Amino acid sequence: xxxxxxxxxxxxxxxxxWKINFINSITGFKPANLIGxxxxxxxxxxxxxxxxxxxxxxxxxxxFTLRPQDERQTDTYKNLKENSFFTxxxxxxxxxxxxxxxxxxYTNDISEFTELNIEQYxxxxxxxxxxxxxxxxxxxKKVEQHLLYNKCxxxxxxxxxxxVNSSIIEKDGNINFDKSKIVCISGLYSYYKPKLIKKLNYVxx
Amino acid sequence: xxxxxxxxxxxxxxxxxWKINFINSITGFKPANLIGxxxxxxxxxxxxxxxxxxxxxxxxxxxFTLRPQDERQTDTYKNLKENSFFTxxxxxxxxxxxxxxxxxxYTNDISEFTELNIEQYxxxxxxxxxxxxxxxxxxxKKVEQHLLYNKCxxxxxxxxxxxVNSSIIEKDGNINFDKSKIVCISGLYSYYKPKLIKKLNYVxx
Numbered sequence: 001x002x003x004x005x006x007x008x009x010x011x012x013x014x015x016x017x018w019k020i021n022f023i024n025s026i027t028g029f030k031p032a033n034l035i036g037x038x039x040x041x042x043x044x045x046x047x048x049x050x051x052x053x054x055x056x057x058x059x060x061x062x063x064f065t066l067r068p069q070d071e072r073q074t075d076t077y078k079n080l081k082e083n084s085f086f087t088x089x090x091x092x093x094x095x096x097x098x099x100x101x102x103x104x105x106y107t108n109d110i111s112e113f114t115e116l117n118i119e120q121y122x123x124x125x126x127x128x129x130x131x132x133x134x135x136x137x138x139x140x141k142k143v144e145q146h147l148l149y150n151k152c153x154x155x156x157x158x159x160x161x162x163x164v165n166s167s168i169i170e171k172d173g174n175i176n177f178d179k180s181k182i183v184c185i186s187g188l189y190s191y192y193k194p195k196l197i198k199k200l201n202y203v204x205x
Numbered sequence: 206x207x208x209x210x211x212x213x214x215x216x217x218x219x220x221x222x223w224k225i226n227f228i229n230s231i232t233g234f235k236p237a238n239l240i241g242x243x244x245x246x247x248x249x250x251x252x253x254x255x256x257x258x259x260x261x262x263x264x265x266x267x268x269f270t271l272r273p274q275d276e277r278q279t280d281t282y283k284n285l286k287e288n289s290f291f292t293x294x295x296x297x298x299x300x301x302x303x304x305x306x307x308x309x310x311y312t313n314d315i316s317e318f319t320e321l322n323i324e325q326y327x328x329x330x331x332x333x334x335x336x337x338x339x340x341x342x343x344x345x346k347k348v349e350q351h352l353l354y355n356k357c358x359x360x361x362x363x364x365x366x367x368x369v370n371s372s373i374i375e376k377d378g379n380i381n382f383d384k385s386k387i388v389c390i391s392g393l394y395s396y397y398k399p400k401l402i403k404k405l406n407y408v409x410x
Contacts, residue, residue: 021378023262028236029389056355057228150261173226184234189405194397
């Protein structure tokens with residue numbers, strides 16, 4: 001295969017936007033999720049994230065990263081300081097456009113739910129907003145955060161509840177994504193719909 | 206939509222394997238990568254990971270998580286203690302089976318490259334092994350690690366070099382995955398091939 005080679009010294013010479021696109025897309029596909037949070041004054045916020053990562057099953061533990069917060073704090077970060085509960089919600093083909101727009105900076109008093117016509121869903125007394133249309137909705141409580149090398153923040157949350165479209169759960173507990181319209185992301189703005197190629201077996205390690 | 210609801214108290218009642226499959230698949234799609242490391246005695250190791258996450262573009266910074274290492278240390282973890290350099294390599298359709306088998310525990314003296322017939326690639330004097338067939342190969346140096354809530358470890362690495370199949374790089378720096386055979390993972394053993402649905406624009410936030 002014919003390859004392009006980039007060494008660390010070349011990185012500085014790359015055009016800024018080209019480099020951002022490139023470095024954001026080389027890790028492969030990323031999950032596409034909307035994260036919902038609520039301020040202490042009950043202002044709700046929802047924003048798109050592609051950095052959700054599975055950390056453990058017992059207890060159910062997920063993480064996601066926030067960009068550096070030293071210059072300007074995002075509503076997601078501010079809300080999580082005031083209220084530890086948050087939700088992670090899947091994004092499907094039909095809602096790509098409005099989900100994508102949620103990365104825009106809205107002033108604190110505007111709820112993206114209202115502004116972008118994303119229908120909110122409340123479950124029992126859980127103190128953060130879910131996204132009604134999402135096939136997978138997860139309610140979590142923040143248990144810790146880590147300040148990383150480049151001032152990004154890793155937020156770790158424990159799963160409190162899970163609400164899933166009944167029709168996409170397989171007998172063995174796996175989600176059958178071919179029965180859903182759930183998408184993934186590459187880079188900053190390319191949305192892909194995956195199709196199952198191969199289901200193997202668990203390799204006992 | 207008809208939904209299944211699981212509250213934190215229900216989690217304990219779920220059958221163990223069902224629960225592992227379920228909690229591993231609810232975050233959506235995960236990148237599929239082979240991580241290559243080298244011990245101080247020049248023993249090479251390669252293992253599959255679905256937890257690679259983008260952390261920053263300037264400097265280029267990526268992370269990935271390791272399972273808890275207190276009971277048994279993996280070769281990836283041990284090698285990274287001895288030698289900070291590692292590689293992240295994409296997985297394509299044709300190599301799913303051998304990549305998947307790399308999650309098996311081999312004894313320290315066995316190289317998965319040899320055992321699984323994964324062809325190794327060395328680049329200049331970079332002190333970790335790449336995977337020859339991978340369309341995207343990234344060389345990194347570990348800069349820090351974080352012990353997380355459940356004893357998982359987040360390893361953070363700075364990108365030192367990038368080698369990419371020339372035919373899949375777009376003019377704007379994005380990878381065009383439709384021109385590659387690169388796959389993603391859901392859960393522990395389901396491999397998906399994504400197809401581009403929509404490329405939007407960067408939303409200035």
